Amino acid sequence: MNQPCMFLVTGIMASGKSTVAQLLAAKFNKSVHLRGDIFRKMIVCDRKEVKPDAGEDQLEQLRLRYRLSAQAADTYYSQGFTVIMQDVVVGPMLAEFLSFVQTRPLYVVVLNPDTQEVAAREAGRPKKGYGEWTVESLYSVLNNETPKIGMWVDSSNLTPEETVEEILRRAWNEAHIVS
Template sequence: MEVENMDLQIPGVFVITGAMASGKSTIAQLLAERFERGVHLRGDTFRRMIVTGREEFLPDPSQEAIHQLQLRYQISASVADMYVKAGFNVVVQDIIVGPMLKEFIDSIQSNPVYLVVLSPDEKTIKQREETRGKTGYGVWTVTQLNQMLQVDTPKIGMWLDTSDLTPEETVEQILTRVESEGLVSQNETRLS
């Protein structure tokens, strides 16, 4: 089904971020499905591609872990740009918090770029974590990651409290509001 809420003259990048269990995967998939030509780009895929030598990003990360995270973000931005150049709307889904969020947005060469930060309350995140098929929280706590999101992440883009929204309602909110609240980059230079 094609998007009815937005008037997309040119393809763009939609960045969906938030804490683990905030609904990023579900929302990104549903959003990508709404476009006539849509891509759901899962940033974590690039982390899992490292077979040996991978260093996980922990609360007190090593320099190598930081480097690998930055590499993952650079690859995601490059792949998103390639899909946009081919005429697709791209929904990039990943945990991109703290100062690296602005760096990630700036690394995307395509435009427009829309940012949606899913920000349900901690109680909702904990409930979602308990009911989903995978476990995201290990060494991180919900409070630690949520604090990194709420305190250390620049307040740019569209922040959406999804605590009381279904996935479908969340996508409708995004499609209705993202052009006015979520536009973070509309450079004059386009990929050609």
């Protein structure tokens, strides 16, 4: 695919974002897989982890991470790259994140496998994302507090490759953010 475009792949931890975003980026001729969590990891001292009872300090640092991701994505896009942003962007923060990204069209893909599948994926991977959060509590935020923006994919019974094919089949009509 030759025309540059911009995607956000989001969902809860262990929903398949990293794997799917990497595979999706590989489908384009000139692409970037931008992992938003890298901006969190860059903070050496006074990093604020977002917990279920996050205060304004934690949320402001999360907004900083999202702004940096959006700025990096817009910069890569301005140089002709298709950009696949990938991060946990859930709850009311999704709309805020989208306001930080200047590039349009922007395609939003929300990976939403069921809790049993997420728990199995989490158990089967070396890195662990869940601590104070539980799969069920973050899943609840995604499904009950996140605006139904973009294309939602229940990838519970799909391989990562099948998920990417589903995205490429549906995204152009369902995932497009206009404003």
